[in-house]
Amino acid sequence: MVNKLERVVFALNGERYEVSPVDPSLTLLEFIRTRTHFKGPKLGCGEGGCGACVVLVSRYDPTTDEVSDVSASSCLVLLCNINYCSVTTTEGLGNTKDGHHAIHQRFAGFHASQCGFCTPGMCMSLFSSLVNADKENCRPKARDGFSKITVSEAEKAVTNNLCRCTGYRPIVDVSKSFASDVDLEDLGLNIFWNRRGDASVEKLPRYCKDSVCTSLNF
């Protein structure tokens, strides 16, 4: 006897979505791009190999009373798998209307975006790494304006995202700029300071770890 899932309820960038009946083969990416007004996640390969479709999927586990936040390639996530989950795309991270997230502003400021197609997925992969690092209570509190993530973790935050334009170096700089153990003077050309000696976190778009609510709140 197979359990039939007759409807799926989830949040997408804080908006409630209910889908019924559910096409079992419908992917999250196709749903977002064809049934909602969000266009951030892109179709780059459709097989989980490029990261252009990465979104954040948050799930509440009642047994542990914890929310897990995972980055996922939405081209491979089936709608059926995200019942009662909360999905965040780059538009949920920040937009022209509600204000831009520090990640967006730093991508712009470090020239980490050229054609821009990989950027939404990059931002969400990085965001996912920051969220998970900051959740770890066993780590000491981060310096003001930084995340608990370390430089070596930050460097790995976007290993599953392909970029054909930038050569990745400025994207690595953006990721590292959030790290608790970064030396800001190591980072490359950006609009926030002119000389390496002037590098300081006050000049960077401020990172507040709880600025974006990723969990379901309805």
Add this chain to the structure above:
Amino acid sequence: MHRSREPHLNTAEQRPLATRRQQPDRGEAVYVDDIPSPKDCVYGAFIYSTKPLARIKKVDFKASLASEKILTFISAKDIPENGENIGSATPVGTEALFPDPVANCAGQAIGVVIAETQRYANMAAKQALVEYSTEGLGKPILTVEDAVENNSYFEIPSEYTPTPVGDFSKGMEEADIKISSAEVKLGSQYYFYMETQVALAIPDEDNCITVYSSSQSPEFTQSVIARCLGIPFHNVRVITRRVGGGFGGKGFRSIPLATACALAAYKLHRPVRMYMDRNTDMVTIGGRHPLKVKYDVGFKSDGRITALNLYVLINAGITRDYSPYFPRKFIASIKKYNWSNLSFDVRLCKTNLTSKSSMRAPGHVQGSFVADAIIENVASVLSLETNHVRRTNLHSFDSLMLFYEGVNEEANNYTLPSIFDKLAVSPDYQSRAEAVRNFNYANKWKKRGISSVPIVYMVYCNPIPGRVSVFNDASIVVEVGGVELGQGLWTKVKQMTAFCLGQLWEDGSEKLLERVRIIQADTLSMVQGWITAGSTTSESSCAAVQLACNVLVERLKPLKDRLLEEKGVVSWDLLISQSVKEYVNLSASSLHVPSQNSAKYLIYGAGTSEVEVDILTGATTILRSDISYDCGQSLNPAVDLGQAEGCFVQGIGFFLYEECLTNSDGLLITNNTWNYKIPTIDVIPKEFNVEIINSGHHKYRVLSSKASGEPPLLLAASVHGAVREAIRAARLDYFSTSGGSQGSALTFDMDPPTTMETVKELCGLDIVEKYLVGLIK
């Protein structure tokens, strides 16, 4: 840890203020597939031939659920009677849209399946059952050797034929040593733009059609669509706002999809969208030209080369496309060294493969690599240090002018020798080379290598139109022929607009930047848009905008002076509101046509890379790459830095990772992200230093700037060279333990891409066994 050195920034001269680009990082930037589908929109997917030379007898579909989703199938029979079976056109030739009825290569689009969603269309395309017949058609030509055997070539038009230098036989007579019939082979590379080929066609009243296309050449797209449908050009509006990566693959290869999409929309009287899935894109859209070179070279015992002859077979695929331009670029890059006497026989082979097209630095990267392969061969025969041989054969200014006849250049602008010396001959380099040697002496299972590459890159400037207009609220809109691909074209054009109009602004042009908007390319709004290619479209677009702004300034300056006298201080807004009242024409158009003096110029650069190769696994780690790139006076250092780094990494892909393999029918089998590997973040140099050198003022270049979009790609050959050095060190060890000759250790073929498997093989697959045996002995 990744580091990058700061580019030198301009200080003294009046420069356009650098601005950061409009960032589509919040997901709000609209690409073609983000445009909301109009009502009644349907979706299309290509079916392609899997046979290289076969008549298409019938196209049927399997009886399956997916097939039930098919609304219709568009093919050659649907081309209007007064139209043409045309899928693409370059200034040197056209090609058919669909086979009628013979398919000429595996990967050729046969027709379009139409369905209600893109997913259904893609699924339905896989249900196709194509009936082929090869009766009376002969054998397909798949390799350059087949082409030679069958005399299958494309002619190179005389105006694009490269010119030899000197007298090869005489040069050979002067040689102390000669190498004959050495071979170098290079494979293809796929663009892997993040956004695949895409178009959205919307039919309109009166036989008109609007096509949103991700294209580097809206103008050429418009002309092909119009000819295919048999309607005048002014009925076809092609719009390109931005392109999610082009790299040459959306110069001509985007036109067939846009045309097929337009044809479907025209036939069905409904909007049609086609967003190519990645596999189909990889299979049907060509890529770089594979080629084979056989050369004879003569040289003195001090390394000075006296003669070089090349026999070059270029695999151009099934249609002309960009290929006739390729030989000229290839030879131009070969000419970076002073060969004394240079002759060649270059052939464009016509084969039953997907048409190879321009891809970032087409011909240039291959020519530059072959030149260095020859130098390396010479150096290894003479047992001289390779960089020493490179330096010996760098041009003097006089020989440079001999080889690059017709290029306008001054001796003090020929910065290559000093750039190369600093990177590849300096004490700093020598100490690094020494450190590499010590490391190799002390380490058995990991070897390091260091290598350098100089480049001389010839660019051509494009004729590009521009229009600058001011609205009543004093906001400014700019249109240019150039298309934003991520190369920062809009950024530079915006800067140039603000810079030129800045003389009308009350206090410099900083605030003026915010008042400028660049809008999408639209072929009905702006004619003669040409193609965004060749690295020079940004500067040509800036030049066009400069011309248009100068006209506006001429019109507005007298008014401004008059107002200044009356009021003492005149704001931009006041100036414009008064201009509106006095009916001053606030829009100016231009067409920038490069003059004889500025139509082409040379770019110089050098790169040094150091790698570490793991002998046991074949994995390569790029420890450090240093690039020195002469960018003239950079219009925007941040943009040029981004181009240099991005280019270089794409080059790393070409030389180390990206391998295009085909089956016996010539169908691409490395056609997905699981078997075709472009560089990821962990592949880039651990230390990456890019120096954008600002060289002197130049009368004829746009604000003395130089292009940056393609040339740095060639410098990635330094990574390949460094891997070769590391492998050489490994083989010296290997052959010394196994008693082989040093000669066979040092000379080996290492055609790119040098994948892990290749490295392992070259280092000796039985290296561990040999070592253990050596221990026992």
